[in-house]
Amino acid sequence: xxxxxxxxxxxxxxxxxxxxxxxxxxxxxxxxxxxxxxxxxxxxxxxxxxxxxxxxxxxxxxxxxxxxxxxxxxxxxxxxxxxxxxxxxxxxxxxxxxxxxxxxxxxxxxxxxxxxxxxxxxxxxxxxxxxxxxxxxxxxxxxxxxxxxxxxxxxxxxxxxxxxxxxxxxxxxxxxxxxxxxxxxxxxxxxxxxxxxxxxxxxxxxxxxxxxxxxxxxxxxxxxxxxxxxxxxxxxxxxxxxxxxxxxxxxxxxxxxxxxxxxxxxxxxxxxxxxxxxxx
Numbered sequence: 684x685x686x687x688x689x690x691x692x693x694x695x696x697x698x699x700x701x702x703x704x705x706x707x708x709x710x711x712x713x714x715x716x717x718x719x720x721x722x723x724x725x726x727x728x729x730x731x732x733x734x735x736x737x738x739x740x741x742x743x744x745x746x747x748x749x750x751x752x753x754x755x756x757x758x759x760x761x762x763x764x765x766x767x768x769x770x771x772x773x774x775x776x777x778x779x780x781x782x783x784x785x786x787x788x789x790x791x792x793x794x795x796x797x798x799x800x801x802x803x804x805x806x807x808x809x810x811x812x813x814x815x816x817x818x819x820x821x822x823x824x825x826x827x828x829x830x831x832x833x834x835x836x837x838x839x840x841x842x843x844x845x846x847x848x849x850x851x852x853x854x855x856x857x858x859x860x861x862x863x864x865x866x867x868x869x870x871x872x873x874x875x876x877x878x879x880x881x882x883x884x885x886x887x888x889x890x891x892x893x894x895x896x897x898x899x900x901x902x903x904x905x906x907x908x909x910x911x912x913x914x915x916x917x918x919x920x921x922x923x924x925x926x927x928x929x930x931x932x933x934x935x936x937x938x939x940x941x942x943x944x945x946x947x948x949x950x951x952x953x954x955x956x957x958x959x960x961x962x963x
Contacts, residue, residue, distance in 0.1 A: 684706060684733055684792075685703055685706075686699055686702045686703055686706070686729050686732050686733060687699055687732070688728075688732070689728045689731055689732045690874070691728065691731075691874060692721070692724060692725070692728040692874070693863075693867060693870045693871045693874060694725070694728075695863075695867060697858070698725070698858060698860065701714075701856060701857075701858035702725075702729060702858075704856055705836070705838075705856040706836055708856055709834055710837075710854060710855060710856045711797075711815055711837035711838070711839050711854065711855045711856070712836075712837065712838045712839065712855065712856050712858065713839045713840075713841065713847075713852070713855035713856065713857045713858070714838060714839065714840050714841070714858050714859075714860060715840075715841045715842070715843045715857070715858075715859045715860070716842075716843070716859055716860030716861070716862075717842070717860075717862060717903070717905050718842050718905055719904075719905025719906050719907035719908055720860045720862060720863075720905055720906050720907075721860065721906060721907075722840040722841075722860060723796065723798050723799075723840055725838065725840075725860075726739075726794055726796035726798075726838040726840070727796075729794055729836065729838065730793075730794040733792075733794070733836075735791070735792055735793055735794050735836070736789070736791075736793050736794070737793065737794040737795075737796060738782050738785050738786050738789075738793055738794070738795050738796070738835075739782070739796045739798060740781075740782035740783075740795070740796065740797050740798065741798045741799070742797065742798060742799050742800050742802045742803050742807070743802055743803070744802050744803065744804075746802070746803050746807070747803075747804075747807070747810075748803075748806075748807050748810030748811050749781075749810070750781050751781040751782050751783045751784075751797075751811065751814075752781045752783055752784060752814065752820050752822075752829075753778050753779060753780055753781050753784055753822060754778070754779045754781065755774075755777060755778055755779075755824050756777040756778075756779065757777070759777055760774070760776075760777045774824050774825060775825060777824075778822070778824060778825070782795065782797075783795070783811075783814060783820070784820075784829060786831070786835040787818065787819075787829055787830065787831040787832065787835075788829070788832060789832065789833065789835070790832065790833075791833055792833045792834075792835065792836065793833075793835045793836070794835065794836045794838060795835040795836065795837045795838070796838050796839075796840070797837065797838070797839045797840070798840050799840055799841065799842060800839050800840065800841050800847070801841040801842055801843065801844045801845040801847065802844070802845075805845065805846075805848070808847050808848055808851035809848050809850060809851060811851075812850060812851060812854065815837060815854065816854055818830065818831035818834055819831065839855065862895075862903075862905075862906070863906060865888060865892065868888065868906070868909070869884065869888070871906060871910070872884060872888075872909075872910065872913060875910050875913075875914075876910070876913055876914065876917060879913065879917065882922075882923045883916065883921070883922065883923050883926075884913075885923075886923040886926050887909075887912070887913060887916060887926060888909075890926060890935050891904065891909050891912070891935075891941070894935065894941060894942075894951075897950070897951070897954075899950055900947055900950065901944055901946050901947050902942075902943055902944060902947060904941040904942070904943075908940060908941050908943075909941070911940045912935075912937060912940040912941050915937045915940055916936070916937065919937070921936065934948070934951045934952065934955065938951070
């Protein structure tokens with residue numbers, strides 16, 4: 684079982700090596716990187732390439748680790764007991780299986796995506812240490828242990844917004860997805876926008892990297908944002924000359940696809956104003 688990328692996902696050599704190392708070691712793959720660099724999509728593409736089903740657990744700030752195992756609805760059971768419902772005789776009727784339970788009881792191998800783990804409380808990763816390490820957990824209400832029939836491929840993503848515990852990191856294989864170099868970004872663009880004119884692509888990517896490299900930028904535009912921007916340029920049928928800016932640091936066309944807060948927009952507006960004054 685080996686991942687070598689897919690036709691719809693450009694994976695660098697070090698990324699494919701990380702995926703295959705995690706599969707060989709049977710350890711969770713922890714993938715960090717800027718938002719929009721394809722971390723979540725990686726898990727989906729790994730599942731697609733290996734022909735495996737995927738189970739996605741999208742983490743929120745209110746998510747608790749227990750929810751990934753199971754939840755016991757004691758309130759519903761109490762209500763049903765008051766109504767004389769016979770369902771109360773079997774506690775299993777009030778247990779809701781979580782994503783880990785789903786992955787553990789799958790007949791064959793699966794890909795389990797734990798997406799954006801750094802959104803949750805700092806204790807969240809620690810609360811899953813034993814379950815991810817031993818691939819089992821105990822259900823107190825039914826007095827049974829749930830063990831994984833087949834160890835899933837676990838891919839965990841993080842936007843690096845919060846430090847993760849050392850004990851958790853020790854149990855993972857780690858990979859940081861760097862922002863792609865221009866040649867790799869061109870390959871990614873070709874996958875999403877095949878046949879784009881070379882002149883337009885060169886001009887657009889030059890502006891894009893200049894924008895990313897601008898000092899003082901609060902949020903650098905990501906891979907997904909440049910793809911959206913190019914989609915708009917193609918929809919508007921713009922030519923390379925249409926992308927010319929008034930000054931060296933003027934806002935690019937359709938900049939709303941690239942700049943996502945007013946601070947960065949104001950930064951480029953000030954730079955454009957200064958460039959115009961110096962050009963007088």
